[in-house]
Amino acid sequence: MSFTEQPILLGESPVIDALHADIQSAARTHAKVLITGETGVGKEVVARLIHNQSARSRQPFMAVNCSGIPETLLASELFGHARGSFTGAYRDKVGLIRQADRGTLFLDELGEMSLGMQATLLRFAETGEIQTVGADGPGGRADVRLITATNRDLRDQITAGEFREDLYYRLNVIHIRIPPLRERGRDVVLLFRHFLKKASEAHRLPPPDLTTDAEHLILSYQWPGNVRELRNVTERIALRDSNRPITPADLPAEVRAGERVTVAVPGPGHVVAAPEPHAQSIAQHLWDKLMNGADFWEVVQKPFRAHEVTRAELAALIDRGLQETRGSYRALVRLFNLPSTDYKRFHAFLYQQNCNLPVGPYRSGDATGKSRRTDTKYANAS
Numbered sequence: 001m002s003f004t005e006q007p008i009l010l011g012e013s014p015v016i017d018a019l020h021a022d023i024q025s026a027a028r029t030h031a032k033v034l035i036t037g038e039t040g041v042g043k044e045v046v047a048r049l050i051h052n053q054s055a056r057s058r059q060p061f062m063a064v065n066c067s068g069i070p071e072t073l074l075a076s077e078l079f080g081h082a083r084g085s086f087t088g089a090y091r092d093k094v095g096l097i098r099q100a101d102r103g104t105l106f107l108d109e110l111g112e113m114s115l116g117m118q119a120t121l122l123r124f125a126e127t128g129e130i131q132t133v134g135a136d137g138p139g140g141r142a143d144v145r146l147i148t149a150t151n152r153d154l155r156d157q158i159t160a161g162e163f164r165e166d167l168y169y170r171l172n173v174i175h176i177r178i179p180p181l182r183e184r185g186r187d188v189v190l191l192f193r194h195f196l197k198k199a200s201e202a203h204r205l206p207p208p209d210l211t212t213d214a215e216h217l218i219l220s221y222q223w224p225g226n227v228r229e230l231r232n233v234t235e236r237i238a239l240r241d242s243n244r245p246i247t248p249a250d251l252p253a254e255v256r257a258g259e260r261v262t263v264a265v266p267g268p269g270h271v272v273a274a275p276e277p278h279a280q281s282i283a284q285h286l287w288d289k290l291m292n293g294a295d296f297w298e299v300v301q302k303p304f305r306a307h308e309v310t311r312a313e314l315a316a317l318i319d320r321g322l323q324e325t326r327g328s329y330r331a332l333v334r335l336f337n338l339p340s341t342d343y344k345r346f347h348a349f350l351y352q353q354n355c356n357l358p359v360g361p362y363r364s365g366d367a368t369g370k371s372r373r374t375d376t377k378y379a380n381a382s
Contacts, residue, residue: 007048010194011187015179022176027053030113032125032171034110035149037178039307040228043149044108046178051104056145059103062096067109071117078105079120080083097130101142110162110171111152122167146171152305156297181223181230182200182354190232192218195231208237209245217248221255222354224311282309283316296336301349315355327362 009020029052035043044063051061064077080095083201097105107113113121118276120131148171157163181188193210200207202258223229237250248256286309289299300317301308318332325331333343350356 006052007045009042009045009049010191011184012190013184013187015183016187019176023049024053026050026174026176029174030055030145031173032108032145033147033149033174034172035178037149037151038226039151039178040226041180042227043151043178044106046176047104047106047149050147051106051145054104054145056103058093059203060100060340061106062106063101063106063108064096065108067112074113075131079124079130095130095132097124098140102144104145104147105149107146109150109210110148110285111150111157112152115162115164117265118164118167122164122227124171125167125170128341139208156301156305166322180224181193186219188219188223189215191227191230195234196237196238199235200233202278203238205238206243211245211247214246214251215249217251217255222311226306245326253266261356277312279310279312279316282313284322286313286317287320290336296338296346298354300336311353311355314353315357318350318357319353322357322359322362325362327359330358 009016009023011019033047033050035046037043046062047193048061051057064074066074069077076093076095078095078097080098107121108254114246122130123129125146127208128143130140130142154163154168155170158165158168181191189210193207225232233252233255236252240250244300286300290296300309300314304314320336321332322329325335329347330340330343333340333346336346338346347356
């Protein structure tokens, strides 16, 4: 990812004010920073802002995406290689770490790094020594500030044996979480207008305005792809080349439909909206796996973290489960083949994903307008 202009962090919401404060605090130090957040929230923007506001701002900022790069090639990219160290290594190469000396190295998609590469990175984080690929010994040292980022839950990866705990603590000196777009209130409209204006100017077109109905849909949509998705939508709309305001009909189908998942605390007469048919279909597939004894963390949470399962599909699965347990989350934990000790972790995961559906409608028999089971298998669970 390359920037041809200064990165900016637009927003007026309290969570963005807090994020600005975190950036300023991190910029005052040379400590390592771990940035977490969903895909598309702007992790590299935050990393560049930290660098630009720091004492290292006049020095290089080097960025590399660790996802999808084989271990040997990633080691060569970071640490450099000696001529003849592997097929295609026709000359010595200086790695990004040495190029970033006295500056900042940004490692995105940290959670995709292999365990072997993690061990190499840990050694550098501890000693500053550069282990050039194919060299007989260390290739010197570099004074580099490490900023890393991931959209994965590294604690879960540690539990699964996929990420080194010692590296996690070495890199997680300052932790900055970037909120998803759905938590930023009217920042969504502010960003939509900003990117729409930029896209229109890039194509030498007048920026269109938003109708009230279109603005309402933009605000109500969940934006699973966050700022990246929003920017792509504005690009497509700008190319429409129309002199009239943007109406709901101009928005993508997914924005018009939204995600029909109700997660607010229920009041009198509250009814949980029925999931969309596609989400119900995926939820049924996941349900069948769970009923055959599969583990929730493996067949649901892991694909969700990998963006193979959507929030709507997760909510549809929880809806199905709460129908079965008549609103009992503790019974749902058992139903999903989890030990009772996982209850708090399970509830926290659903809360983080805005899928902790209210239990009232399921206990009263009103959820989605369906009749509840009459058996008492889960009636006494709470």
